[in-house]
Amino acid sequence: MATMTATAPRLANTAKPGVWLPAYSLWQREIVRFYRQKARVVGVIASPLIFWLVLGSGFAHSFQSGSSSGHYLGYFFPGSVAMIVLFTAIFSMMSLIQDRNEGFLLSVLAAPVRRSAIVLGKVLGGASLAAIQGIVFLVFAPFVGVHPTFASVGVAILVIVMISFELTALGFAVAWPMDSTQAFHAIVNIILLPLWMLSGALFPASGASGWLRLCMRLNPLSYGVDALRNALFPTAATDFSLTTNLAVTLGFCLLTFAASWAIVNRRTHQPAA
Template sequence: MATTIDTIYTIWLREIKRFLKSKSRILGTGGQPLIWLAIVGVGFGSAIGVLAGGVSYITFMAPGIIGMTILFSSIFAGINVIYDKQFGFMKEILVAPVSRVGIVLGKIAGSATVSLISAITVLVIVILVGIIPVSSLTVAGLIEAVVFMVLTAAIFVSVGLVIATSINNMEGFQVIINFFILPLFFLSGALFPLTDAPLWMKAVSAVDPLRYGVDGMRGALIGTAAASYPLALDFVIILGVAVVLIAVADFAFRRMQAK
C-alpha cells in the first residue's frame, strides 16, 4: 500500500501538471487581477485619494486583489473533482489501496500550490509597477504574506472540495459557487475599508475568512497602519479556520467514497 506521503505527492504532482497544461489558466493568472487594478483601482483611486495611514487606494486594494486571485483559483478546484468523477478517475483512486487522507491532502496541496503561484505572480507584478512600494517591504513581511496566501488557499480549496463531493455536475457546482463567491469577496474588505460600514455588514464580514487573509497580507506587505486587526490575530483566526475546513473536507471525502 502506498504511503500517505507517496499519495500526497502523486496527487499534488497531477494537479500541478494539469495546471501547466492549461494555457488559458496560465494566461488568466495575471490578466484578470490587472484588469481589476487598472479599472477599479485607478478609477476609484482618483475619487477616493489617500486613505487613513497615508496609503493610496490602489496600494490598499492590491492585497485585496491578491486575495481575490486566491479565492477564485482555489474554490474552483472543486471542478477538478467533478471532472475526475465524470471520467472515472475518482472511482479508480477511491478503490485503490492508497491513503484516503493522502488523496484529500494531495488535492488540497496541489490546488493550493497553483493558487500560490497565481498569487505570487500578481504580487511580483504589483511590486514591479510600483503599486506596492518596495520601501514598505521587508523579508519578514514577504514571508508572512506567503503564509497568509497558503492558509487562505487551503481554506477555499477545502470549501471547493466539500461542495464538489456532493455534486455530480458542473452546472450545479458553478451555481452554488457563484452564489457565494462575490459576497465573500466584497465583504472581505478587499476593495474598501470596513471601518465605516453598517453594523450588519461588519457582523457578516467578521465570519468571512477571506477578510482575515486579506487583512493579514495587507499588514504584512503595506504595514500595520493599513490593517484592521493585529497580524497575530489574523494568523490565529485563519490558521484555525484552515485546520477546521481541511478536516471537514477529509470527512466529506470519506463520505463520498463510501457511497
C-alpha cells in the same frame, strides 16, 4: 500452495501505499495538468490584474484609504491577491467534478489508498497552484508604492499559502458532492464570491453599515486579507493585529481541511442500498 496462501496477506500488506505517496501523485497531477493549459494560466493572472487596474484607477481619486500608498490601488492590492487565489482555487477544484465524470476519481477510490491521501493530494495541488499565482502577483507591489522588507515578504508569502489552503479545502468540500460544473458554479456565486467581497478587499469594514460590518467580522477570509495588509503596509491602520489574523486564518485552514476529510469519509462509507 500453502506457501502461496501464507505469503498472499503479507504481499497485500506490503503493497498497500501510505498517505504521502498517493498524495504526492495527485499533487503532481494537478500541477502538470494546470501548466499544460496555457490559456488557463494567463487567464488566472490577467483577469485579476485587469480588474485591479480598472477598478483601482477608477476609484483612485475618490477613495481615501489609510494605506501608505494613499489611493485605492494600494488598498485594493491585497484584495487582488486574494482574488487570484480564489479564482485558482475554484478552477482547481472544478477538476474534481471532471475527474468524477471521466472515471478517474472512481479509479482512485477503488485503489487501496486512504481517503485522507485523496483529500491531501487534491487540496495541496490546488493550494500550491493558488499560492504560486498569488506570490507571482506580488511583483506588482512596487507600482503602488510598496517596498517591503524580506521579513514582510516572508509574512506575505505565509499568508498567501494559508489563504490558498483554506480556500482550496473549502472548494474541495463544495465540489466533492456535486456531479456537474453548473451546480458548482451556482454554489460558488452564492458562497465563495460573497466571501471575497465581504473580506475587506473592496472596502474597509469601518465604513460599512452595522449589519455589513458584522458579516465582515464573521468572515474568516477577512482576517487573511487583513494579514496581507499587515505585511504589505506595516504603518497602515488595520482591523486586527497580525497575530490575531494569523491565528484565525490557521484555524480556518484546519476547519476546512477537517470538513473536506469528513465529507469524503462520510460518502464513501455509506451502506449500499
